[in-house]
Amino acid sequence: MAPIALNLFPQPTSSPAIELKNVVKDFTIGLRDLKLRAVADLSLSIPAGQIYGLLGPNGSGKSTTIKIILGLATPTLGECRVFGTPSDQVEARVNVGYLPESPYFYRHLTGRELVRFYARMCGLRSAGLEKRLAEVLAWVGMVEAADRSVGTYSKGMLQRIGLAQAIVHDPQLVILDEPTAGVDPIGAAAIGELILRLKAEGKTVLITSHLLGQMEELCDRIAILDRGRLILEGSVTDLVGRTGRQTFVTESLSEAELAELRTWFEARGRGFESGEAPRARLDRIFLDRVGKSSSP
């Protein structure tokens, strides 16, 4: 497949892709001027070239944080920069692609017309536009459905055409808000693969999702928000890896062999915590079986 890099808008790589400093966002509710704090003193620095997961329960401030990064909401306090440019400036969005949660696009346009519309909004001109459209539609696997009206698309197709519009101008930062919400496991896996390919091309990806298993597989670093506060941040390896523990996987052992092994560990002063048959992951079985049955 043709390489995706277009490098329309090169950016200095010295600045972090996203930098939030002590960001606070309050919303006013009702006529009594009651304040709801959606984001509380949030500081984050997201380096370029990584897949960064923003996790948290509903109402934890993930979407508000994304809106601040995109300049769609103004922080009450603090500052936000995208590649060193304040996020409230139009210039900050030149190098950003965004796929909103449950995207809703102009239903009367075909997939190709929709991506062409957003490409032209980003300044792509006719000379390379059609070539770029063909590349991006192939990249997200939407060539066959590209000339169908968006109104007829399934959720998975909407997410993929949404991803196409997000990357059509070759941004260095791609923000994906719940890209796999409501998508079946096959679609979610396909989107996961696309995200990994974006990283392989040197893009920074900021992603929110409730599929923690998938986030663990995809992300280099994660931040967990709760009621607007950052409660945990770090690399996935550091956070989920358990130090001082080791796992072995071998062929099935008999009861006698297990007892012998336990004695061997005890003789060396090591505890033997558990010995159990490893389980296959249900999503892997699903993808294997459904993938096989649907292949020609």
Add this chain to the structure above:
Amino acid sequence: MKRVSFSFERVGLIAQNTLREATRQKLFHFLVFLALALVLSARWFREFNFGAPELKFLADFGFGAMAFFGSALTIAATAQLFFSEIENRTALTLLAKPVWRSEFILGKFFGVVVLVGLFCALLTALLMAVLWTRERELMREFADAYPADGHIAYLQVALAGTLQWLKLVILTALTLVIASFARSQLFTIVTGFFILVICHLQSIAQVAYARSESLLSRAGAQLLSWIFPNFQLFTLADSLDAADAWPWSHYGRILIYTFGYTTAACALAAVSFRHREI
């Protein structure tokens, strides 16, 4: 850092998309159908002409339909096309691109302006056809009472249709000002209709208050006339005779008047929308 300058190309793209969406809406089809039906059926309402000559009545009836349904279409379409972007969250995707908020506002404005332009052009063309057909019938019936080339100056009819459109251009801009800060579509539509009434009646209020002894009343009337445009200036259906035509300079003044109010209203809408959270 790459500077992003204001782009008329982006404005055009948003306008094109707005127009395409508008022409697919049932509301547009319904209002166009009603207005066309009313103009076509004007001949059957001749009994209610209140003493006016028949052709004048037909013209008044046609322009009445254009003004009424055109205003309804302008206010409803502006509010609907603006809020559909916010409520369906297509504005999120659009404004997350390097797009100025003023480009979004102007795109919406021009999309609706072309829509109401098509509406006015369609109705004016139909009205001219109705008038021409009836005039020819009357000329055959009462040959002595009509000059050889008829009474009606069709250029006057076309100009009257254009003036209706210019009025709706201002109304579009004023409705956009409301939409730029309003939280609901209903509020925008209701306020839009209030503004329409004020703009139609403000000349009457001005005349009434100008005679007032009170300085406060006179100042209030003056202020009202500065804030709201006078829509009575756009009515050109008193006579269809070429002899009663306005001088071209008068049309020029109306054009400047429209441009002034529209520019001010669009600028206000852009400023108000600039800090709106999406």
